[in-house]
Amino acid sequence: MTLTDTLVAVETLDEPTLSIAEVVDRTGVSHDTLRYYEKEGLLAPPRDGGGRRRYREVDIGRVVFITRMRQSEMPIRVLQRYVALVEEGPATERQRLEIMEAHRDAVLARRTELDEALAIIEMKIEIYGGTLGSAGSCGA
Amino acid sequence: MTLTDTLVAVETLDEPTLSIAEVVDRTGVSHDTLRYYEKEGLLAPPRDGGGRRRYREVDIGRVVFITRMRQSEMPIRVLQRYVALVEEGPATERQRLEIMEAHRDAVLARRTELDEALAIIEMKIEIYGGTLGSAGSCGA
DNA sequence: CCTTGACCTGGACCACACTCCAGGTCGTAC
DNA sequence: GTACGACCTGGAGTGTGGTCCAGGTCAAGG
Numbered sequence: 001m002t003l004t005d006t007l008v009a010v011e012t013l014d015e016p017t018l019s020i021a022e023v024v025d026r027t028g029v030s031h032d033t034l035r036y037y038e039k040e041g042l043l044a045p046p047r048d049g050g051g052r053r054r055y056r057e058v059d060i061g062r063v064v065f066i067t068r069m070r071q072s073e074m075p076i077r078v079l080q081r082y083v084a085l086v087e088e089g090p091a092t093e094r095q096r097l098e099i100m101e102a103h104r105d106a107v108l109a110r111r112t113e114l115d116e117a118l119a120i121i122e123m124k125i126e127i128y129g130g131t132l133g134s135a136g137s138c139g140a
Numbered sequence: 141m142t143l144t145d146t147l148v149a150v151e152t153l154d155e156p157t158l159s160i161a162e163v164v165d166r167t168g169v170s171h172d173t174l175r176y177y178e179k180e181g182l183l184a185p186p187r188d189g190g191g192r193r194r195y196r197e198v199d200i201g202r203v204v205f206i207t208r209m210r211q212s213e214m215p216i217r218v219l220q221r222y223v224a225l226v227e228e229g230p231a232t233e234r235q236r237l238e239i240m241e242a243h244r245d246a247v248l249a250r251r252t253e254l255d256e257a258l259a260i261i262e263m264k265i266e267i268y269g270g271t272l273g274s275a276g277s278c279g280a
Numbered sequence: 281c282c283t284t285g286a287c288c289t290g291g292a293c294c295a296c297a298c299t300c301c302a303g304g305t306c307g308t309a310c
Numbered sequence: 311g312t313a314c315g316a317c318c319t320g321g322a323g324t325g326t327g328g329t330c331c332a333g334g335t336c337a338a339g340g
Contacts, residue, residue: 021286031287032329050336052287065260072257076327097268104261111254114247117212120205121244128237161316171317172299180297190306192317216297 017046017054027063034063040076042066042083072107157186157194167203174203180216182206182223212247 024031037043038053043066045059055063062083069079082099085092164171177183178193183206185199195203202223209219222239225232 019286030329033327035289036328050287052336068257068260070327071253072261093268097265100261100264100268104258104265107254107258107261111251111258113211114251114254117208118244118247118251120208121212121240121247124240125237125244128233128240159316170299173297175319176298190317192306210297 015056017056018060020053020055023055023060023063026060027067029063029067037063037066041080042076069103072103073110074103078103155196157196158200160193160195163195163200163203166200167207169203169207177203177206181220182216209243212243213250214243218243 018026020031020034023029023034029037034043034053038045043059043062045053045055048054066079069082070076078099082096085096085099158166160171160174163169163174169177174183174193178185183199183202185193185195188194206219209222210216218239222236225236225239
């Protein structure tokens with residue numbers, strides 16, 4: 001239903017769309033990865049008469065969104081769930097909020113871990129870059 | 141030193157050591173992972189008469205160090221190189237410094253990425269948590 | 281008509297970092 | 311002396327997230 005409506009809208013309203021190659025150029029996401037995301041249900045760009053993908057602005061926005069979420073280590077599975085909720089409509093906004101809040105917490109925790117490691121790294125740099133002397137004090 | 145000397149005198153000529161199970165308890169690193177790290181050359185705890193691993197303080201320190209580096213996404217391969225340099229002695233300190241500086245830069249870049257994603261995540265939370273109204277504006 | 285290039289498909293393959301397993305050994309406890 | 315638990319080994323298996331490939335379609339240009 002929705003897909004059909006969308007296809008009709010694209011064909012009749014002439015929204016400008018991008019080919020997959022243009023999306024690759026614009027987002028830096030590879031052809032294969034775009035196909036993979038589509039296979040996993042994260043994207044559903046409409047097709048032209050020849051079966052080729054035509055990415056609308058909304059599709060490109062979603063590619064960028066997915067990229068950001070992947071960058072912050074949101075698993076594909078969670079993204080699948082989130083996108084499915086988006087497709088279901090506004091009634092699912094509370095669940096989407098929960099997903100995002102949980103993800104924010106995960107990202108903050110991850111950042112803390114990174115900062116902890118950073119302290120060690122900088123200690124090592126201090127030792128090696130500073131005295132260049134006896135540095136083998138904690139196992140490595 | 142005094143405490144150590146006493147224990148050494150009581151036992152054999154060695155410092156106190158931990159069994160693998162104790163290291164698991166103390167570091168949270170699994171038995172299998174400890175074995176894996178050892179196979180990859182990151183650890184080399186001495187063995188007792190029966191061939192069982194005995195972790196010295198220096199070994200435990202290295203386990204903790206490895207854990208921190210892994211936590212900050214240093215690949216095993218880099219860790220292998222770093223540890224090999226440590227084994228080679230103080231002459232390699234400049235190279236170790238380079239590895240750590242490169243890793244620090246990578247971690248800082250990673251943190252920036254996380255922060256960028258965090259901005260998007262918080263935007264979503266704002267949208268869903270705030271008005272709970274028209275939120276579907278950028279593809280997801 | 282034939283070539284070229286962009287695009288399509290399903291499915292095999294890959295790197296990474298573990299994680300699990302079967303089968304064997306060792307040392308104390310009963 | 312045998313039962314037990316902790317430990318050992320090599321090697322196979324797992325999950326995640328892509329990445330690559332062979333073979334096919336289609337539209338436009340020479």
